[in-house]
Amino acid sequence: MDPQxxxxxxxxxxxxxxxxxxxxLPSFRRVREIVLSELxxxxxxxxxxxxGIEGRVKTxxxxxxxxxxxxSKYRTLCDITDIVGARVITFYGEDVDxxxxxxxxxxxxxxxxxxxxxxxxxxxxxxxxxxxxxxxxPESLCKGETLPALTSIRFEIQMRTVLQHAWATISHDTGYKxxxxxxxxxxxxxxxxxxxxxxxxxxxxLIRSSIxxxxxxxxxxxxxxxxxxxxxxxxxxxxxxxxxxxxxxxxRIAMINQxxxxxxxxxxxxxxxxxxxxxxxxxxxxxxxxxxxxAYHLAVSQLGGTDIDIITSSVALQDLLTVYILSNGGGxxxxxxxxTTVGGPSAYNAVRAKQVFATASELPFMKNDF
Amino acid sequence: xxxxxxxxxxxxxxxxEGRLDTITSGEFMAKIEENFSDEITDVxxxxxxxxxxxxxxxxxFMTLYKRTTPKGGKLILRGLTPQVGEVLNITGMxxxxxxx
Numbered sequence: 001m002d003p004q005x006x007x008x009x010x011x012x013x014x015x016x017x018x019x020x021x022x023x024x025l026p027s028f029r030r031v032r033e034i035v036l037s038e039l040x041x042x043x044x045x046x047x048x049x050x051x052g053i054e055g056r057v058k059t060x061x062x063x064x065x066x067x068x069x070x071x072s073k074y075r076t077l078c079d080i081t082d083i084v085g086a087r088v089i090t091f092y093g094e095d096v097d098x099x100x101x102x103x104x105x106x107x108x109x110x111x112x113x114x115x116x117x118x119x120x121x122x123x124x125x126x127x128x129x130x131x132x133x134x135x136x137x138p139e140s141l142c143k144g145e146t147l148p149a150l151t152s153i154r155f156e157i158q159m160r161t162v163l164q165h166a167w168a169t170i171s172h173d174t175g176y177k178x179x180x181x182x183x184x185x186x187x188x189x190x191x192x193x194x195x196x197x198x199x200x201x202x203x204x205x206l207i208r209s210s211i212x213x214x215x216x217x218x219x220x221x222x223x224x225x226x227x228x229x230x231x232x233x234x235x236x237x238x239x240x241x242x243x244x245x246x247x248x249x250x251x252r253i254a255m256i257n258q259x260x261x262x263x264x265x266x267x268x269x270x271x272x273x274x275x276x277x278x279x280x281x282x283x284x285x286x287x288x289x290x291x292x293x294x295a296y297h298l299a300v301s302q303l304g305g306t307d308i309d310i311i312t313s314s315v316a317l318q319d320l321l322t323v324y325i326l327s328n329g330g331g332x333x334x335x336x337x338x339x340t341t342v343g344g345p346s347a348y349n350a351v352r353a354k355q356v357f358a359t360a361s362e363l364p365f366m367k368n369d370f
Numbered sequence: 371x372x373x374x375x376x377x378x379x380x381x382x383x384x385x386x387e388g389r390l391d392t393i394t395s396g397e398f399m400a401k402i403e404e405n406f407s408d409e410i411t412d413v414x415x416x417x418x419x420x421x422x423x424x425x426x427x428x429x430x431f432m433t434l435y436k437r438t439t440p441k442g443g444k445l446i447l448r449g450l451t452p453q454v455g456e457v458l459n460i461t462g463m464x465x466x467x468x469x470x
Binding site for chain 1: 424425428429432450452455456457459460461462463464465466467468469470
């Protein structure tokens with residue numbers, strides 16, 4: 001018998017369990033690696049956005065402590081199901097259920113031992129626990145492995161939200177469940193906190209769900225062409241751009257010199273539109289329909305005399321806004337402001353504005369309006 | 371076309387003189403490749419003596435832009451002449467690059 005094991009002062013039964021633990025420690029470590037790798041794989045494939053995955057093999061000291069407290073409860077090492085433990089921490093409560101479904105498919109779940117502690121609390125008590133599955137590895141994950149007993153080692157997977165995790169960590173630190181008597185006042189405060197975190201979890205899920213509903217609704221309105229009902233913001237403008245509203249003008253401009261179109265984002269122009277007072281997508285759409293022809297003529301006057309056969313896809317919106325600003329009296333200053341908003345401050349913006357203003361001044365839309 | 375390169379930390383500084391056209395752009399890109407390395411995130415081009423840029427030159431600029439921005443870097447153009455600046459403007463590229 002290893003003299004170090006004796007140092008824990010355990011009885012013979014517990015000492016034998018501890019010896020067995022030492023013997024199988026490499027297998028436990030390998031199970032931990034396989035479990036973490038498989039969890040990462042299934043979560044990556046699901047596309048779920050989570051806070052993190054962690055795992056550990058219970059230390060010898062920790063196991064000895066557990067055996068000291070309740071060693072007689074365990075007949076053999078196999079009865080202890082949390083020597084290998086993994087934890088998946090999600091941001092939202094409903095994702096815990098999604099993860100549990102993935103875990104069920106990936107591992108062999110022992111349903112008799114697994115508990116949903118979230119449902120165990122009495123109506124008049126607060127608690128804030130996670131979902132615990134006791135699992136083992138399927139044969140398919142152990143092919144080619146040389147270590148013994150990998151499929152018979154049971155392990156625990158906890159699934160919880162970040163707030164549940166925070167609660168579990170803090171309550172563990174305070175000795176909330178240790179059996180040590182906590183003064184009533186502190187216990188009450190801990191319970192209040194548990195209730196608050198549970199409500200916060202629900203609210204986060206509710207907010208996410210509401211935002212998803214809003215996005216779906218806006219997307220439907222945009223795709224249905226009901227632009228007057230859609231406020232102009234980052235999400236709605238992105239949905240609008242997905243409809244390629246400037247594609248026709250873009251292709252006309254490209255045809256001037258049979259140019260290659262380099263795809264670039266038009267999102268930086270959102271701030272310009274908002275600064276100009278556009279509040280709905282209808283405002284953008286009205287500008288597009290009203291000024292497309294003039295924007296095309298501006299492009300012809302700029303590109304027509306050159307052999308430039310490469311342009312970026314945001315040129316259409318740039319030219320539309322140029323015409324809009326000049327048609328509405330914005331002048332050189334208005335153009336300079338647009339360049340600064342989109343590309344950042346630069347002394348060159350004023351030069352650019354002057355050049356474009358000079359070119360545009362020769363076009364009919366400027367002569368009619370000024 | 372005359373070129374000079376200087377590397378300092380994550381910045382590759384380039385000075386280009388003359389014309390960036392169909393003939394010289396290939397050499398320009400080849401020299402950039404020789405001087406480019408993984409740690410480079412920003413590229414600064416001194417254009418004060420660049421008198422002409424064709425579509426081929428613009429394609430080199432776009433290549434550099436696409437190589438630097440995914441790393442959080444930028445393509446900086448300095449000392450633009452009105453002629454080169456106008457070309458960048460009418461192609462929509464002036465809004466992509468950092469112009470100093």
